[in-house]
Amino acid sequence: MRYRYRNFSELEETIFRSAKKLFVQHSYSSITQDMLSQDSGANKSAITWHFRGKEKLLEHFIHELLEFRENLLERIRKDVDDNILSFATELVTFHRLCNSNAIAKELFAVAYNSISMLSTIREEFIYLKQHYWKNIIPELDDEAYKNKEIIASNLELALLRFSETPEYAFEDRIRLVLDTYLELYLPDEEHRQTVITKALEYDYVQEAQTMFAALADE
Amino acid sequence: MLPLPMNNKSAERRKLPMQENINKKLNAMQPRKRAILCTSAKLFSQKNFNAVSNKMIGQENGLPPGSVTYYFHTKEDIILDLYDILSDYQNEMTEKLYEETKDGLLTLAIKIAAQVTLCEENTNALFLYRAFYALPAVYESIKSTASKNTYKLMKNDMPDWTEKDFKIAENVTSSIEMSALTSFATSYFTLDDKISQILHSVMHIYKVPKDKQAEIMIKLKKYDCSAIGTKMFDRFIKLFDGDRQNE
Numbered sequence: 001m002r003y004r005y006r007n008f009s010e011l012e013e014t015i016f017r018s019a020k021k022l023f024v025q026h027s028y029s030s031i032t033q034d035m036l037s038q039d040s041g042a043n044k045s046a047i048t049w050h051f052r053g054k055e056k057l058l059e060h061f062i063h064e065l066l067e068f069r070e071n072l073l074e075r076i077r078k079d080v081d082d083n084i085l086s087f088a089t090e091l092v093t094f095h096r097l098c099n100s101n102a103i104a105k106e107l108f109a110v111a112y113n114s115i116s117m118l119s120t121i122r123e124e125f126i127y128l129k130q131h132y133w134k135n136i137i138p139e140l141d142d143e144a145y146k147n148k149e150i151i152a153s154n155l156e157l158a159l160l161r162f163s164e165t166p167e168y169a170f171e172d173r174i175r176l177v178l179d180t181y182l183e184l185y186l187p188d189e190e191h192r193q194t195v196i197t198k199a200l201e202y203d204y205v206q207e208a209q210t211m212f213a214a215l216a217d218e
Numbered sequence: 219m220l221p222l223p224m225n226n227k228s229a230e231r232r233k234l235p236m237q238e239n240i241n242k243k244l245n246a247m248q249p250r251k252r253a254i255l256c257t258s259a260k261l262f263s264q265k266n267f268n269a270v271s272n273k274m275i276g277q278e279n280g281l282p283p284g285s286v287t288y289y290f291h292t293k294e295d296i297i298l299d300l301y302d303i304l305s306d307y308q309n310e311m312t313e314k315l316y317e318e319t320k321d322g323l324l325t326l327a328i329k330i331a332a333q334v335t336l337c338e339e340n341t342n343a344l345f346l347y348r349a350f351y352a353l354p355a356v357y358e359s360i361k362s363t364a365s366k367n368t369y370k371l372m373k374n375d376m377p378d379w380t381e382k383d384f385k386i387a388e389n390v391t392s393s394i395e396m397s398a399l400t401s402f403a404t405s406y407f408t409l410d411d412k413i414s415q416i417l418h419s420v421m422h423i424y425k426v427p428k429d430k431q432a433e434i435m436i437k438l439k440k441y442d443c444s445a446i447g448t449k450m451f452d453r454f455i456k457l458f459d460g461d462r463q464n465e
Contacts, residue, residue: 146407147415154393154400158394180390
């Protein structure tokens with residue numbers, strides 16, 4: 001993990017550990033300070049003193065969430081050779097997970113909606129893309145990745161905010177978003193369409209589900 | 219002090235668009251509710267959205283403490299009502315632009331470019347728009363009104379798209395528009411780059427061919443988006459000035 005500089009005291013560590021558990025097992029809006037204090041055994045005012053509230057705790061937790069996405073990507077890269085395809089598959093898998101898991105969806109939607117957490121997420125993805133895609137797309141420089149990430153990260157928010165109804169199917173939506181997302185980096189129509197078709201075929205949702213649940217007792 | 223109901227004479231004199239319609243909407247509200255809404259619009263244009271408190275709005279109106287909370291539970295409820303009026307106003311503006319340009323896609327491009335430019339130059343507008351896009355309830359209404367609006371603009375150019383298709387596309391395009399509000403332009407990534415990148419993605423969703431995209435970008439350069447955006451925002455705020463004039 002590249003960005004985690006944590007210098008927690010023992011008490012802070014306890015609070016953070018139970019916060020992690022709550023974030024993964026309960027929906028974000030339903031978490032209260034009472035629950036936190038009950039689970040960790042810390043005083044409510046101690047929680048306020050050290051973290052102010054759940055927003056601050058989520059700001060720490062976002063690094064773990066990003067690590068989860070990176071691990072998911074690594075897992076997919078074991079089976080899939082192509083760097084761009086594995087990235088697209090990770091995107092599809094992650095959003096399918098969020099579509100079936102309301103807790104994850106809300107948690108990530110909150111993170112993507114907050115400006116400070118969004119910039120952390122962007123940094124992470126800019127780094128990953130610069131690292132993995134350099135050889136495949138040589139015409140993009142580092143600056144271009146930064147600029148394109150502004151739109152790319154918000155496209156993910158579009159999916160996180162969308163709830164499935166019988167009339168508006170999730171699979172149609174993810175196709176449209178994936179197409180727009182990849183178009184930023186791959187203007188070549190043919191290449192893009194093969195990547196999209198292949199990415200939608202892979203199914204790692206079950207594994208992603210277990211990985212997400214495992215975040216609680218890390 | 220309670221403001222008098224708005225009077226249409228002053229509206230005619232200033233000839234603001236939509237004034238009558240909006241007066242109708244405002245006059246249907248309870249007087250105090252209307253006064254609070256008008257003051258908050260004014261305050262949001264002068265101060266950062268996050269810095270305006272319910273208490274401030276009440277003090278500005280000379281209302282007893284707690285009355286703002288009585289009429290609107292939170293600032294979010296005020297925003298919802300404000301957006302209701304802004305969307306009416308924006309519809310009117312785009313129709314006017316359409317008469318001028320006679321090109322649905324170009325009108326859409328100007329609208330987006332003007333909004334991005336306005337938010338880049340005016341921090342208060344930026345925070346207000348960010349609040350619009352960040353709140354789930356307002357976001358839903360942005361999506362539904364904008365998709366109807368876009369459908370009206372583009373249905374001649376794209377006859378094979380149904381209203382449902384536009385709704386699906388709007389889900390994604392509204393997020394792209396929102397992305398402009400999350401970071402400032404820099405000297406490496408200028409406002410023009412930002413606008414062209416956003417418009418490129420939006421037009422890609424509407425499946426506009428590459429040569430048509432370039433054509434639109436050239437046409438867009440003839441319009442002063444900064445002036446259009448600023449004028450739109452100033453006029454929007456002025457719509458709420460009605461009862462101040464009568465006092």
